[in-house]
Amino acid sequence: MEGSLCDSGTVEVIGPIASTVEDAMLVYAAMLGASPTSRISLKPSPPCLPTLSLDGGSNALGSLRIGKYTPWFNNVHSTEASDKCEDALSQLSKDHGCEMIEVVIPELLEMRTAHLVSIGSECLSSLNPDLEDGKGIKLTYDTRVSMALFRSFTAGDYVAAQCLRRRIMYYFMEIFKKVDVIVTPTTGMTAPRIPPSALESGETDMPTTGYLMRFVVPANLLGLPAISIPVGYDKEGLPIGLQIIGRPWAEATILRVASAVEKPCGESKKRPVSYYDVLRAN
Known part of the structure; x- marks a missing residue:
C-alpha cells in the first residue's frame, strides 16, 4: 500500500480529520503506507502508535x-477558549498526575514572519504556472490580494526565513529537553x-x-507533530479545541495524551446544527 505525502512545499502537510482519536490513528496508519518506496529519505524509526485499550488500567x-x-x-x-483548555488540563493532571511546566517561546514575531514568507513564497511558486496562463482572474479577490503581497517577497527574504x-527549531528542541509536549488553545x-x-x-x-x-504556526513551520482535540463549547455552542504539540516523531505521545483528554471531554460532544453523515449512503 502506497503512503501519502505532500510535495508542493515545505509547510504543506497532510493529516487526518476524524471524530475520535482512535479513528485518527487508523487513518494516520493508512497514510504511512506499507510500501518501501513510500519511505522518505530521513528514514525515521518505525511508527509507534499507542495501544489505547491498554492505557485504562495503567498510569x-x-x-x-x-x-x-x-x-x-x-x-x-x-x-x-483558554478557560476550557485550562479546565481540560486541570482534569488531565488530576486524573493522571501529569506535571505542568511553564516554558518560554522566544521570537514569536520572527516565527510568524518566517511562516508568512515561507508559505507565501511557496504558494506563489506553485500557482505561478496558472497565473501566467491567465487563470488568475478565476481567483477570488482576497486570494489576488494575497498573491500581490507574496510577489513582494524576494529570494533573500525566503533564505532569511529559512535561517529563522x-x-x-533549535529553541523548540531545547524546550523539549524539559517537557514532553507543549499545549496551546x-x-x-x-x-x-x-x-x-x-x-x-x-x-x-x-x-x-x-x-x-x-497557535498553529509553530507546528506548521517546524514540521512538528500536533493534534487538536475538542474540549468544550463557547456560550454560542461553537467548539473549542486544545492543541498538543510533540517533538519530532512523537506521534504516539500526542495521540496518547489526546485520548486521555478525549475521555472526560468527549461525553459532552454535540451534533452541529448543520450535520451531514458522510458515511451514510444517499
Missing part, C-alpha cells in the same frame, strides 16, 4: 511533562461568522486570520 501518563506558555493562553479573543526557521477564537459578501468575492480580514492561525 501511562504519570510521568508526562506538559509545557505551557501562559502568554499564549492570555492572548485570545475570548477567555472562553532553523533557529526557532487550537485557535485564539471560535469560528467567526462569514459575511454574505464573502461567499461571492472572498474576504480579507487579517485580525481574524491572526486569531485563527496564531
